[in-house]
Amino acid sequence: MPFFEILGYGFIQRALIAGTLIGLLCALLGIFLVLRRFSLIGDGLAHFTFGSVALVLLCGVSATWVTYAAIPLVLIGALGILKLTSSARIHGDTAIGIVSALGIALGVILASLSGGYNVDLFSYLFGNILIISRNDVLLTAALAIVVVAVVALRGRAFFAVAFDEDLARTSGINTGRANIILVLLTALTVVLAMKLVGIMLVSALLILPPVAALQLGRGFLPTLLLAAACGILSVLSGILASFALNLPTGGTIIVASFLLFVVAALVGRWRRG
């Protein structure tokens, strides 16, 4: 099939638009998560999303509304993860490990109660671009506008918090509020990204493009822009490669972003001599 003919399909168009936006969202938020050493929060949120989706499906919510019904649950889970990670008695990665395991355990139990793993649940676990609707694209676009605005207006504050939280607090930054905003926006992104790359793989999209950009970036803004470019390139090349090679889209996107990371790491090493 000629390449340009692919672009004529409605589902491919929706996947490419939503994918571009999700690549951008994951990169813009992921760079702060990686620098804050919150990378695993994406994983914890994804696993919690699995439990939430399983609950929503058990409640008989139709496929059209699963994403929207899962959002409030995942936002509550995000605040719970943040609360646990800031606890003095439980280390951050331990807290995320607890929530991840709980999310998966609840998901498995709820999926079993609803008659086992069906096509719907697998679509959310591993992604299925065929189920990306027009409303999903519009919702993702709205979230992208919010995230770009937040990064444009408060990116310097997020950057200061990522550098050193105590220094940021003594610069008058409300670091608690900055962390809540970052984690809630990430939770929304994880939910919206699950149809594209799947719950199991979404955290990789939050980590790999930013880490690729960190191999090459000099300065905060260039690195942020580079991460955005890496995120978008990973998703677009992954979608098109998966269609051309008849491979699962989610997995292909993550492999594409990993290859981009390898190239960035090699170029970075070569530049540093």
Next chain:
Amino acid sequence: MPMILLQAEELHIAYGSTDILRDISFQVRTGDYLGIVGPNGSGKSTLIRAMLGLVPATSGAVRLLGQPLAQFSDWQKIGYLPQRLSFANPHFPATVEEIVRLGFIDKHGPKRRIDASEARHLEEILTRMGIIDLRQQLIGHLSGGQQQRALLARALVGRPALLLLDEPTTALDPETREDFYAIVKELNRELGTAIVLITHDTWNIGQYAKRFVYLDKTVIFDGTFAEFCASAEMTSFFGEHSNKTIYHHHGEHC
């Protein structure tokens, strides 16, 4: 009468039933240079963090520039150099200039844009700290001494009235350490910036600080270094040969 910049009133900090600091009261005024020393675990770093609201006080009060800590918002007036930073990634994507610029603060936090006079001041500070040629280097690629200079520049660029330094010379070699103390002394003498410096480096701080506090969960001594040398606390802290040690380091007795 110089203005009171920092005031601790009967400050008490405990974790559970363990006292970390008790009954701490002192003031820092414009132009002061206060050195705080004490043994490991004496609560020095906790004290400086409590002064900035980074550690909650169990009881007592802290006032910054006359305002209770909870209501304080004029952070541009306060410079802080922590003992260690949370960033450890050598690829942290910030240049020296970007880090120093974070010191320009308004009521929302670090300023997004700086004006021409602030840009000139930035140049002056980078030059004064001897890091002007490193401005486009990544902060993680600098040596420990260069990083300290960059962070001191960040703390100074907002023209603070009060500078709080928590063991700033721990990772520095002796030559860089002397250099660092000289810069801080110059700021205190020329600009009147009040300094609160926590250190294990008693010999150096004795030379530079105008006032000397010996802390061991509470304030044991508060006076000049010469008074401290003559006091009983010195013998208990440094041992009976302390005078000879100071002579060996600085060629003079207390």
